[in-house]
Amino acid sequence: MKAILTFHSIDDSGSVLSFPVRKFAQLITEVVESKTRICTLDQIVRPETDNAIAITFDDGMESVFKNALPVLKAAGVPAHLYLTTACVGGNNRWPTQPSAAPEFEMMSQAQLEHCVEGGMLIENHTATHPDMRALSPGEVRDECLQADRWIDAAFGRKPKHFAYPYGYYNAEVAAFVGSHYETAVTTKLKMLSSQDSMAELPRLDTYYLQKRGSYRSFFSFQANTYLKLRNGLRIIRQMVS
Template identity: 30%
Template sequence: MSTSNKVPILMYHSISDSKNSLSLSVDKFYNQMNFMKKKGYNTINLNEINQNDKNKFIITFDDGYEDVLINALPILKKFDFKATCFFVTDYLNLHNIWDQHKNDFILLKTMSKIQVDEWLKNGMTIGSHTSSHKNLQKININEKISQISRSKNFFKEEFNIDVKFFSYPYGSYDNETVKIIKKYYEFAVTTKRSRYIKDKFNEYLLPRVPVNKNDSLVKFFLKIKTPYEDIKYKND
């Protein structure tokens, strides 16, 4: 195995005091970012993941919630951190209706095009989370291509940006899906749990470290600085 540095790719969704299971409180997010700054960490983007510099980490947000702009962005700017937000392009300025089958479903507002532009103007990065958040393992190849390509085309048409980053909805993919992703994107993140280790993971199946609403700062430390995620979930 490579002895290169292990890079935690943090996975967040909503940053708010909502009771939604995917929402991390604003205070906890602040404390986590403050912790990373005090430990000498700096953020990089996915395309910089094979740098040899120590103490690098990546911040990602799935779904593109409005509260990420309102609550997380000021904190990111305070600590001079950058982050990538993955958007569901058909549902900008709407809500997370793809989660409505969940027993604990709570409505969350997504960013509008104007807010996406504000995210970009503040030095942040965007990625695709498909056009309508469908499970890519459960649809045919034509639907897969549509879900994967339409979201990329949207950002090219609306923002003149060639989006290079992708996040699999629900963390679900198959070999057919990965082949399509390789045609449209350069990096893709999963929900497989581990810090990134060069030569162990490829750029289209990058693992992440999920940050959960009940995680204490001690557990956050374990996920970032120790093999906790690498070993505990190595067979996932």
């Protein structure tokens, strides 16, 4: 068993992008005590890696700095942050954000620097969080490379990994992303398998799993059945959007 976990905001608001603060600390403690390895994306995609998870955060919400970083530092475990670079120091009201989506403050560059010092790796989530299916090839390239340059200039490291905004992409986008990054993650709700494309890796969105109690219940038969249903509904929604 191995999986990439998705988080957005770590807070107690109950929004669709939120994971409760206490439950996040409990989750990390349970994973560490279970002897499941919390590893980097580089490590988890290796064929020999098993019984492992990778922790990822999308967008760059300030709550990750305030509520997740202290827990991760105390446990001494790595995580990846897929950053939307044009929103650093602002909020998540990018142009394609649905009006009903909850609003969150984003991290400042100084807070991001503390995250890096604490062992978090900053990855590419584009500059402005667009629906990449609607972009021309030149616009896809610009979104990716603009974010690459910002991250490299700020932290001295070019991103190796990518997350598609909203999980939206097509064959042309995946081909470009696959040629520029070692991995790219989607919103497909599945555990990792040896058949996965490095440009289309699935993740487990923890919002759908936060009511399941213990960490181990994330990977139960019932949870897997539930995720298959949610994934099917998500695919239909993406097809009609």
